[in-house]
Amino acid sequence: MKTVSVMEAVGHVLAHDITEIKPGVCKGRAFRKGHMVRPEDVERLRDLGKENLFVLEIPAGHLHEDDAVHILAEALHGPGVEPAGEPREGKINLKASWPGVLRVDRETLYRFNLLGDVMCATIAGDRYVPAGKVVAGTRAVPLTIAKTRVKEAAAVAREAGGIVRVNPVREARIGVVITGNEVHSGRIQDAFGPIVREKAEALSCEIVSSATAPDDADAIAGEIRSAIDRGADLLVTSGGMSVDPDDVTREGIRRAGAREIVHGAAILPGSVFAIAYLPGPDGTEIPLLGIPACGIYHKVTVFDVILPRVLAGERIGREQLAALGHGGLCEDCHPCIFPACPYGKG
Numbered sequence: 001m002k003t004v005s006v007m008e009a010v011g012h013v014l015a016h017d018i019t020e021i022k023p024g025v026c027k028g029r030a031f032r033k034g035h036m037v038r039p040e041d042v043e044r045l046r047d048l049g050k051e052n053l054f055v056l057e058i059p060a061g062h063l064h065e066d067d068a069v070h071i072l073a074e075a076l077h078g079p080g081v082e083p084a085g086e087p088r089e090g091k092i093n094l095k096a097s098w099p100g101v102l103r104v105d106r107e108t109l110y111r112f113n114l115l116g117d118v119m120c121a122t123i124a125g126d127r128y129v130p131a132g133k134v135v136a137g138t139r140a141v142p143l144t145i146a147k148t149r150v151k152e153a154a155a156v157a158r159e160a161g162g163i164v165r166v167n168p169v170r171e172a173r174i175g176v177v178i179t180g181n182e183v184h185s186g187r188i189q190d191a192f193g194p195i196v197r198e199k200a201e202a203l204s205c206e207i208v209s210s211a212t213a214p215d216d217a218d219a220i221a222g223e224i225r226s227a228i229d230r231g232a233d234l235l236v237t238s239g240g241m242s243v244d245p246d247d248v249t250r251e252g253i254r255r256a257g258a259r260e261i262v263h264g265a266a267i268l269p270g271s272v273f274a275i276a277y278l279p280g281p282d283g284t285e286i287p288l289l290g291i292p293a294c295g296i297y298h299k300v301t302v303f304d305v306i307l308p309r310v311l312a313g314e315r316i317g318r319e320q321l322a323a324l325g326h327g328g329l330c331e332d333c334h335p336c337i338f339p340a341c342p343y344g345k346g
Contacts, residue, residue: 003052006045009037012055013064013143020048034090034143036064058144065090068118068140068150075154076112076120076138078162084134091139096129100166101312104136108160117141118153122164124327124345128203128308129166136164169311172234174200175209175227179220179239179249184212191296192238199304200236203311208232213252220252224288228280234310235288236303238295241272250274253288262318266325267344269294270302275316287316299336305344 004012013036020030030048031041037055045053058064063071066087073083073092084095096102104125113119122136129135140150157163176196182188190212197207209227213220220237227235237249241263253261258276265273274290287310291303305324306316314320327342 006050009053015054015056062144065140068145071150071154072138075157076163078165080166081164093134094136096133096166099131100168101308102129103165105160105163109163112156115153117145117149126345127339167312172205173208173232174205175232175235177223177237178212181214184214217248217251221255224256237290241292265321267302267328269298273302300338
């Protein structure tokens with residue numbers, strides 16, 4: 001630390017906070033410790049009565065925290081994520097560039113934070129985030145940091161292609177098949193269709209086909225194929241996923257030509273969820289989400305967790321459904337704060 005005149009302080013780092021007092025109005029910090037003095041700061045400092053300052057000299061081979069965090073932020077973000085403004089107290093937030101599913105490379109994040117002198121914290125990944133959502137924050141911990149440490153940390157992040165990214169979601173054309181004799185016959189009113197429509201439209205998807213089918217495997221298969229013929233590139237079925245004799249929806253999905261069906265997910269509500277993949281036009285593959293009855297009476301279910309991930313192009317199978325177990329038990333919070341909670345974040 002040394003003393004310099006305020007006119008010679010540009011480029012130096014303040015060694016202490018500088019307080020501003022406005023009589024009868026406020027008293028507070030005008031410049032914080034660690035601030036690098038800029039040319040435009042000189043006159044304000046003089047207005048505050050400062051003709052000389054205590055400053056720190058940045059050692060050779062070191063960077064000021066603000067310069068270091070710029071490098072870290074650029075290395076940490078992958079596609080769909082960008083810095084959210086300039087450093088503030090040595091920290092930069094990262095925000096989503098577009099709406100989509102946040103993916104966090106947890107292993108690389110751990111390696112980055114293990115280095116010391118640098119840090120990055122993120123919100124939970126595997127969730128839908130809107131454009132502009134802050135998804136991570138990073139900073140250099142000390143006021144000045146060795147260039148070699150910054151270079152090492154940035155290399156860890158860059159080698160992984162960035163630690164945080166947002167995969168964009170597509171605007172799917174959804175076909176819905178609601179199964180069950182009681183709905184198909186009109187004995188009860190369908191409650192599932194409006195729920196699917198609301199959640200799909202919230203993600204900019206379009207319902208292009210909606211039909212009911214009795215508890216008959218061939219009838220269910222026919223409605224599934226009909227939805228594909230009408231242009232659906234994603235399918236949703238409701239009900240018929242449990243163990244009752246009338247629960248034949250999975251057999252209907254098989255008869256519709258499913259190449260693969262995975263039944264059962266490590267998540268509550270939604271444990272009897274099924275996902276399948278059917279052949280579509282021109283050799284394309286059409287995902288089908290089989291939603292259990294919990295989708296009617298729980299505000300948030302496996303459907304809310306899996307739908308955005310499928311829209312982001314992720315292929316969901318046994319491994320992904322098993323990984324939902326950690327954090328997969330909904331706590332039924334009142335009020336519900338999903339997605340800002342552990343549910344479905346694996």
